[in-house]
Amino acid sequence: MENMSILVVEDEVNIARVVKLELEYEGYQVTTVHDGLEAWQLMTDKDQQFHLFILDVMLPGLSGMELLRRIRREENTTPVLMLTARDAIVDKVTGLDQGADDYMTKPFEIEELLARIRVLVRRSQLTQKPVEEEPKDELLTFMDIEVNVDRHEVKREEQAIDLTPREFDLLVYLIQNKQRVLTREQLLDRVWGFDYIGETNVVDVYIRYLRQKIDKPFEEAYIQTVRGVGYVMKEPTA
Template sequence: MGKEVKILVVDDEERIRRLLKMYLSREEYKIEEAEDGNEALAKALENEYDVILLDLMMPGKDGLEVCRELREKKATPVIMLTAKGEEVNRVQGFEAGTDDYIVKPFSPREVVLRVKAILRRASQTSYLQTEPTTKDVLVFPHLTIDHDAHKVTADGKEVNLTPKEYELLYYLAKAPDKVFEREQLLKEVWQYEFFGDLRTVDTHVKRLREKLNKASEFAARMIVTVWGVGYKFEVVNE
């Protein structure tokens, strides 16, 4: 039997929590609830969840604050739920470290599909780590990406990335010196269009560079901006 999947559903509206719990429980996921930001952050830090569904507008700490504070300690995948569909809110969510974004009113089936997609990406490797298969590892000076373990180390220090940050780095690093347009990265890494919201890519690149830079300035410099086009991965020796 596979590992039990634990999901934290955070919303100040009980009817939304109940609706999400009903649909997600059908997938045999274990659901826990929180009704405000303070409770959500406390539970998220104390427990290990596979996914957190996090409402943006809540009393006390809002979803952005919860996500920012969580990201200082953990890389638990977060799907932000919000009644605001404006572009600026999507960008703020991604800057705070959100992995995905669903605008209310939403279809519960869509939420289930998004949760499954994140679980697939985050747990693709859980069974590979114990099998003596050929390891999928990208090794560069100052940077190693162990794709089987979804583990990134820069100058010997592990870099704690969210699933989306990791996928973006891996996608770029698989093709050194190839320039990728933002539109292509949105389509390939996010797997569906965000209505041309290209700043999604920019905010993730910024966060990725910041995290890499804490471990190695050389590793951070490997993600190169190609002005007016997009980004590429360029190997830096020194």
Template sequence: MKLLLIEDDERIADALAEDLSDQHYTVDVVYDGQTGWDYADMVQYDLIVLDVMLPEIDGITLCQRLRQAGHQVPILMLTACDTIADKVLGLDAGADDYLVKPFDLQELSARIRALLRRGETTTPPVLQWHQLSLNPNTCDVSYGEQPLALSPKEYSLLEFFLRHQRRVFSRAQLLEQLWPFERMPDESTVKAHIRGLRQKLEAAGAPKDLIETVYGLGYRLKQLDE
């Protein structure tokens, strides 16, 4: 899952980005509304965390602009203003949820999960592909009865494939979805992580090519005979 965090307080932004990254989200961080608009208009995000008080373009205006432009991405608004009128203003601007500072990181994470679930009514709580199982709530991964210990990026890759079963993704598409925009490596990095993930899946009893290469196109989960 790829998130955009728009927060002008760098201390808060860095702490939030670190916490969300630890939960296997890919997070782009920007510190003003104009840059936030540029990123949101350029990259497809699963959710935006948006502060109200921002330089360049304030959060309320940015939220309105995103909705007017047709962006349906869930928006969680952050603000130090806790009056009913302020909450109504944010929600009427198009925000899906509203959290008042200071807030608990666990509550923020829970609200993010709740917003992401709204767009996944057809997605089961545990993602499965034959004997492969991934629980996004606990981050547990197993093949059959064998648990898998994955690196954060291996986990993100596997979750992404499980959320988009049978779809083929190029290395460039995987980079765009699973790496922060400002720290995007070259495509050989994707190849290395895919290789490591395949090795761990095979060690747990999965077929060697469970993540198969579609030559000239990219990668996908392989359909297996039951």
């Protein structure tokens, strides 16, 4: 409840004092006023921030119901707990219809009031949490090639290209190192794994597979051979 601020608007001074003492004992910061007009001034003061309003229905200046109407008209979503000495259903219905979050009839047990406040505060905190954005997929691009790393999807000129997992990993590493000449040993280490046991010509085989799908169906070839060294992904020179 640290820094949780509550405005109590209650014209019965003794009730306001008891509520204030009990709430402060629970760790809340409490401001009490006994007049509706004074309450409205606090509610509209930009330097004041309250996390909960406790409003008596019968108040001098402005009634609790009028305060509630004004709060919601200003699109203020601060939780409101209404207090009334009248146990009339019409009062409860009116208050709830106007946007009250809860309603208690005086006299009340302080333990019940505290319990209802905890529920309202907890509910408010949950609704005010920022919505976490969905993590964005990692995208790689080179010229007209688009690779969605997370979805294992590849497109060139908006045409979907179906690659095996190894072909996909090889393409990703080539694009991540575009314009850089990669040796067969580097490709083996990063695509097949450092513990791969086998001939380096497996790289040549998969480069050929990849070219058949990425380059051959299109006008320009991006996977280029650097004789005696390895391969590079780059824009073809004229």
